Amino acid sequence: MMNGYAAHLSYDLKAGVRDTSHMLMIYLFPIGFFLMIGMFMPRINPEFLDIMAPGMILFAIMSGTLMTIPFTLIASREGGIFRSFRVNGVPATALITIPVIGAVIHMAVATAILTTGSGTIFGALMPVRWAPFVLAFGLTALCFATLAVLIGIVAQSNRNGTLIAQAIYIPSVMLGGLMVPEALLPDGLRAAASLLPATHAMRAFNTLALSGEALTLTTVLPLLVLSASIIVNLILCFALFQWDSRPLPTARRMIALTAVLPFALSILAVQVL
Amino acid sequence: MSDVAIEIRDLTKIYGDNRAVDGLTFDVPHGTIFGLLGPNGAGKTTTLECVEGLRKPDSGRVRVLGIDPARHPKKLWDAIGVQLQTSGLPDTMTGREALAFFSRYHGRSPDYTILDRFGLGAKAQEQYGTLSVGQKRRLALAIAVSHEPQIVILDEPTAGLDVESRMELHRMMSELKAAGTTIVLATHDMAEAEKLCDRIAIIIQGKLGVVGTPSQITAAGDQRTRIQVASMNGTFLGNAPELPGAVLTGVVDGYARYSSEAPSKPLTALIRLLEEHNDELVDLRVERPSLEERFIEITRRNK
Numbered sequence: 001m002m003n004g005y006a007a008h009l010s011y012d013l014k015a016g017v018r019d020t021s022h023m024l025m026i027y028l029f030p031i032g033f034f035l036m037i038g039m040f041m042p043r044i045n046p047e048f049l050d051i052m053a054p055g056m057i058l059f060a061i062m063s064g065t066l067m068t069i070p071f072t073l074i075a076s077r078e079g080g081i082f083r084s085f086r087v088n089g090v091p092a093t094a095l096i097t098i099p100v101i102g103a104v105i106h107m108a109v110a111t112a113i114l115t116t117g118s119g120t121i122f123g124a125l126m127p128v129r130w131a132p133f134v135l136a137f138g139l140t141a142l143c144f145a146t147l148a149v150l151i152g153i154v155a156q157s158n159r160n161g162t163l164i165a166q167a168i169y170i171p172s173v174m175l176g177g178l179m180v181p182e183a184l185l186p187d188g189l190r191a192a193a194s195l196l197p198a199t200h201a202m203r204a205f206n207t208l209a210l211s212g213e214a215l216t217l218t219t220v221l222p223l224l225v226l227s228a229s230i231i232v233n234l235i236l237c238f239a240l241f242q243w244d245s246r247p248l249p250t251a252r253r254m255i256a257l258t259a260v261l262p263f264a265l266s267i268l269a270v271q272v273l
Numbered sequence: 274m275s276d277v278a279i280e281i282r283d284l285t286k287i288y289g290d291n292r293a294v295d296g297l298t299f300d301v302p303h304g305t306i307f308g309l310l311g312p313n314g315a316g317k318t319t320t321l322e323c324v325e326g327l328r329k330p331d332s333g334r335v336r337v338l339g340i341d342p343a344r345h346p347k348k349l350w351d352a353i354g355v356q357l358q359t360s361g362l363p364d365t366m367t368g369r370e371a372l373a374f375f376s377r378y379h380g381r382s383p384d385y386t387i388l389d390r391f392g393l394g395a396k397a398q399e400q401y402g403t404l405s406v407g408q409k410r411r412l413a414l415a416i417a418v419s420h421e422p423q424i425v426i427l428d429e430p431t432a433g434l435d436v437e438s439r440m441e442l443h444r445m446m447s448e449l450k451a452a453g454t455t456i457v458l459a460t461h462d463m464a465e466a467e468k469l470c471d472r473i474a475i476i477i478q479g480k481l482g483v484v485g486t487p488s489q490i491t492a493a494g495d496q497r498t499r500i501q502v503a504s505m506n507g508t509f510l511g512n513a514p515e516l517p518g519a520v521l522t523g524v525v526d527g528y529a530r531y532s533s534e535a536p537s538k539p540l541t542a543l544i545r546l547l548e549e550h551n552d553e554l555v556d557l558r559v560e561r562p563s564l565e566e567r568f569i570e571i572t573r574r575n576k
Contacts, residue, residue, distance in 0.1 A: 003377055003380075004374070004377040004378030004379075004380075006377075007373055007374050007377040007378075008374060008377075008378075011366060011370055011374055014365075014370075015363060015365045015366070018365040018400075019365055076363065079359075079361045080357060080359040080361050081361050081362060081363060083327065083357055083359070084357060084361060084362065084413075086327065086350075087325055087326075087327065087350055087353075087355040087357065088350060088355075088375045088378055088379065088416070089347055089350045089351065089378045089379060090378050243327070245359065
């Protein structure tokens with residue numbers, strides 16, 4: 001017999017498909033952006049083809065997590081859905097992990113489309129090593145999905161959630177190496193970019209999967225940072241989750257800022273290495 | 274098994290400076306419909322949330338079927354069904370999915386026939402967001418009872434419903450009671466409480482105002498009967514005559530209104546008066562104080 005968790009996950013996947021705004025952010029928007037940018041960006045900057053596949057994958061992951069998950073969670077909390085779930089024995093574990101698993105499954109589909117399209121339609125650089133590519137995808141998707149759940153838990157309202165998500169999304173697109181290679185950024189901005197998960201995701205894709213660099217502490221560091229971020233995000237999600245429809249007290253919300261810790265520490269680690 | 278389904282002793286819940294529930298004590302007997310009444314902010318929902326395991330009491334004892342809700346919530350949630358005051362489902366979830374979803378979490382196979390029983394068979398595949406308020410409430414009740422709980426807790430289940438939907442929910446509650454389910458019903462609707470409940474507790478400012486059967490509660494208050502009379506030739510208009518054993522309280526909208534502690538004497542006199550004046554009776558109303566009036570009386574006294 002299917003248990004509650006499996007039934008919940010099954011519903012979550014179906015809900016993602018039924019919700020047109022989710023479909024837009026998970027599939028239509030990233031794929032549309034990919035096709036549009038693929039038509040002119042390689043003419044302006046031919047080197048863009050070297051980062052096109054990971055850049056577009058990361059764009060899709062950020063859109064499909066930061067722009068969807070927080071709002072579903074905030075609406076569920078405010079609408080008393082969490083409380084309905086609670087009195088029927090739905091555990092907090094399910095409410096935290098199921099959106100993450102659902103997002104990773106949707107992102108895997110979007111990634112397959114974008115990777116294939118980058119190579120076949122635009123002749124973009126393809127991974128030379130697929131195992132690190134899949135690993136980089138998995139960790140990136142988990143990192144952004146857990147971050148999105150954390151935003152959904154700590155945001156006071158939908159508007160507040162939008163502000164927090166945009167505060168990560170927009171700098172990530174501009175500084176994370178999606179459009180412009182990280183090496184071309186000024187030194188000051190490169191340090192700031194290191195605080196963004198997108199930067200580490202791009203490094204992971206570029207060094208190990210696309211360039212096929214040897215496994216060293218330096219090349220593996222982005223994967224370690226993403227892994228540490230996933231763990232920190234999950235710990236924060238479980239520690240800060242609440243069933244009540246009221247928002248978290250400000251002091252507790254501020255604890256969520258420790259999510260930036262793995263990225264801040266990575267700046268020190270790079271200097272040491 | 275004890276006759277008591279829910280036992281509450283000296284329950285206290287404090288939010289900051291506000292004692293939302295202050296030393297509440299009462300029992301809910303098995304197989305009854307127990308009404309929880311009180312004005313807004315009286316502490317009904319907080320009391321229910323302590324019973325449902327959603328809040329931990331600051332002091333006192335709550336036992337539901339012998340279970341301590343604060344210590345064994347999962348065990349409790351398999352034994353009770355709850356319809357919260359502010360509860361919802363995801364807009365994209367269908368009734369059938371909702372039933373399967375919650376049944377699985379209760380470790381059961383879903384019994385979809387319950388949707389037919391609650392008049393939702395034709396709506397089973399429709400998404401929650403498209404249902405009417407009445408249909409949403411019926412679905413919430415269907416989910417609350419789908420795992421065959423011994424106790425069902427309903428927090429204002431008929432608020433905002435039209436008359437027909439309300440009657441439908443009343444019928445469902447009566448059926449559940451007939452099947453042996455204990456129901457705790459928090460409501461603002463006095464007529465609903467008087468009609469459905471076997472016992473009622475009125476909570477005022479977190480404290481127990483009164484507890485008993487609806488008859489006991491109304492009998493304990495002001496015992497004066499109201500008599501209202503209107504006649505064809507206006508015997509009771511203008512200078513309305515005095516009636517023995519009754520006090521004239523006014524003449525409003527063509528009716529003379531009297532108040533009496535023993536209405537038989539003034540009623541006999543009233544009929545005689547009509548005969549003497551060759552007048553005909555148009556309308557005669559004899560009303561005992563209702564639960565609503567008793568509720569207002571208790572609320573005012575306690576404020």
